[in-house]
Amino acid sequence: MTLPEPRPDLGLREGYLSPQVEVPVRLNTNESPLPPPPEWTEMLVDELHRIQFNRYPDRSASELRAALAAFHGVAPEQVFCANGSNEVIQSLCLAYGGPGRRVAVFEPTYALHSHIAHLTGTAAAEGGRHRDFSLDLDEVARVQAAEDPVLTFLCSPNNPTGLADSPPTVGAVLEGAPGLVVVDEAYGQFAAWSALSLIDDERPLAVIRTFSKTWSMAGARLGYLVGPARVVTALERVALPYHLDSFKQAAGRLALKFAGQMEERVALIVRERQRILAAFASLPLTAWPSQSNFILFRPGRRKGDEVWAGLLDRGVLVRDTSSWPGLAGCLRVTVGTPEENDRFLAALGEVL
Ligand SMILES: *Cc1c(COP(=O)(O)O)cnc(C)c1O
Numbered sequence: 001m002t003l004p005e006p007r008p009d010l011g012l013r014e015g016y017l018s019p020q021v022e023v024p025v026r027l028n029t030n031e032s033p034l035p036p037p038p039e040w041t042e043m044l045v046d047e048l049h050r051i052q053f054n055r056y057p058d059r060s061a062s063e064l065r066a067a068l069a070a071f072h073g074v075a076p077e078q079v080f081c082a083n084g085s086n087e088v089i090q091s092l093c094l095a096y097g098g099p100g101r102r103v104a105v106f107e108p109t110y111a112l113h114s115h116i117a118h119l120t121g122t123a124a125a126e127g128g129r130h131r132d133f134s135l136d137l138d139e140v141a142r143v144q145a146a147e148d149p150v151l152t153f154l155c156s157p158n159n160p161t162g163l164a165d166s167p168p169t170v171g172a173v174l175e176g177a178p179g180l181v182v183v184d185e186a187y188g189q190f191a192a193w194s195a196l197s198l199i200d201d202e203r204p205l206a207v208i209r210t211f212s213k214t215w216s217m218a219g220a221r222l223g224y225l226v227g228p229a230r231v232v233t234a235l236e237r238v239a240l241p242y243h244l245d246s247f248k249q250a251a252g253r254l255a256l257k258f259a260g261q262m263e264e265r266v267a268l269i270v271r272e273r274q275r276i277l278a279a280f281a282s283l284p285l286t287a288w289p290s291q292s293n294f295i296l297f298r299p300g301r302r303k304g305d306e307v308w309a310g311l312l313d314r315g316v317l318v319r320d321t322s323s324w325p326g327l328a329g330c331l332r333v334t335v336g337t338p339e340e341n342d343r344f345l346a347a348l349g350e351v352l
Contacts, residue, residue, distance in 0.1 A: 009118070024315040025340045030159065030187075030294050032216035032269075033336040037261045040254055047250040057246040060236075064249045067256050068224055072196055077229040080236065081244055081252070085186060085210040085223030089116045092182060092206075092225075094238040096150045097122030104149035106135060108161060108326040110184060113153040125149055128326070133161040133288065137172050150179040156195070157187045160321050160332045162290030164191040170198070170205075180204045180231065187292040189214040189266050201228045213293065214266055215255050222252045269293045273335045279345050284352055294334045296321070299352060304329040310351035316344050 018028050061081050069076040082088045093116055097103060102123045105113045114124035125147035127139045135154070144152065152173060156165040165173075165183070174181050183195040185207050195207050206227030212218040222244075225235065255262075273290060280287045284300035299307045304322030308331055311318055319332040333344060 018319060019317075021312065021317055023312065023317045025336065025343050026317050027334040027336050027340065027344060028317045028319045028332075029218075030213055030292075030334045031218045032213060032265060032293075033334075033340060034216055034265055034268075036216040036255065037258050040258050043254045043257075044251055047254065048247065051246045051250065053246070055246075056242045057244060057249060059242055061244050061249050064244075064253045067253045068226075071256050071259070072199075072226055074196075074199055074226055075229065077232060078199065078201070079224055079226055080232045080239075081222065081224045081249075082235075082239065083223075083243065083248070084212060084221040085184065085208045085225075086112055086116065087221075087243075088208050088223050088225045088235075089113060089182075089184075090120065091235045091238050092151060092180075093117050093120040093122050095234040096180065102147050102149045103151040103153060104140075104143045104147060105153045106140065106143075108133070108158075108321075108324055109153070110155045110159045110186075111324070113155070113184070117151075133158065133163055135165055135169050135173070137169065140173055141176050144176050144178055148178050152177050152179065152181045153184065154181065155184040155186075157191050157290070157292040159186065159292070160294070160319070160324070160327070160330075161296050162288055162292045162294060164193070164291040165195075167193055170195050174198075174203070174205055177204060180206060180227075182206050182208060184208045186210045186213055189262070190270065190292045192291070196226055199226050199228075201230070203228070206231050211252060211255060214262055216262070216265065217251065217255060220248055220251050222248050269335050272338060272341050275338075276333070276335060276341055276345065283349065294319075294332050296327070296330055296332050298330045302352065304331050307331060307348075307351050311344070311347050314343075314347035314350065316347045318344070 065076040065079040068079045097120050099121050102125045103117045104125045106127045106129050117124045125143050127143040130136045188194050198205055206225050208225050210223040285297050287295055287297040305320055308320040321327045321330045321332050
């Protein structure tokens with residue numbers, strides 16, 4: 001039997017994988033450490049009885065989109081939903097990318113922007129950032145002029161560095177953009193400002209959000225884009241028919257009823273983040289300020305991957321970013337529950 005070889009260019013990059021190790025304290029993928037409210041689960045179970053599983057789902061996800069539109073004060077035609085924001089990114093690349101087209105990313109940033117672009121046959125033009133990881137507007141202008149990207153990806157707050165882009169920064173990127181500016185706000189609820197306030201049918205700007213982080217629903221795989229109605233129409237052309245199942249549509253719609261409890265979880269994480277940063281001050285490491293639910297840090301005396309392994313020995317899994325471009329020696333820790341953070345800080349103190 002001879003099987004065909006997969007596309008040769010797939011071998012060029014490793015898949016985007018975070019090791020899923022069974023450990024007591026999992027602080028490696030920026031999920032919420034807390035489950036969604038029990039009342040949400042109860043409502044969802046009720047809803048389950050009403051779903052007609054022999055029928056295809058509502059193809060346009062009209063109730064979910066209407067609920068999201070009301071939540072953000074936009075029109076339902078300006079909302080596109082998908083199976084996680086990664087599928088939103090894929091849809092953007094399928095609709096706007098392809099052979100001969102480029103997207104722009106500014107490293108270090110979320111690896112999946114360039115990875116998904118690559119999978120869709122779209123080239124990724126990679127620019128750098130300032131040394132403090134803030135966006136370098138001269139560099140953005142240089143990449144935009146040299147590469148003419150059809151999509152310019154920003155990530156705010158930026159994963160894995162934690163900094164958010166300011167309104168003037170996003171404004172300046174928009175000003176010079178030859179194509180669509182996409183702001184990935186997977187951690188948007190942790191930041192003081194959102195580019196959602198700039199969404200307009202006449203402006204080439206789209207914002208991506210997800211239920212995976214602040215909404216405590218990573219297991220549901222639901223994300224969405226808010227942007228000009230014409231962008232949404234373009235994304236609908238590349239989405240598979242009925243790509244969003246009935247259960248997920250209900251799960252997302254019901255989650256929005258618990259926005260207050262989501263905000264409480266965000267507030268707890270922010271308090272814990274500040275507590276971890278305060279504890280870091282007396283440890284031999286460099287930490288970057290964060291407007292998110294994770295912290296990037298670089299151990300001072302020991303190598304990043306050794307510290308990562310030492311933490312794992314003590315039952316704490318963080319993200320080893322030490323081999324990522326521009327992040328030599330760095331690790332990223334997700335803020336967990338107070339108990340998890342205590343265990344992380346104790347383990348880190350021992351290892352260092
Ligand atoms: C976690 C994360 C996502 C989430 O992707 P989903 O597919 O919605 O789970 C998107 N963008 C960034 C920057 C992230 O860190």
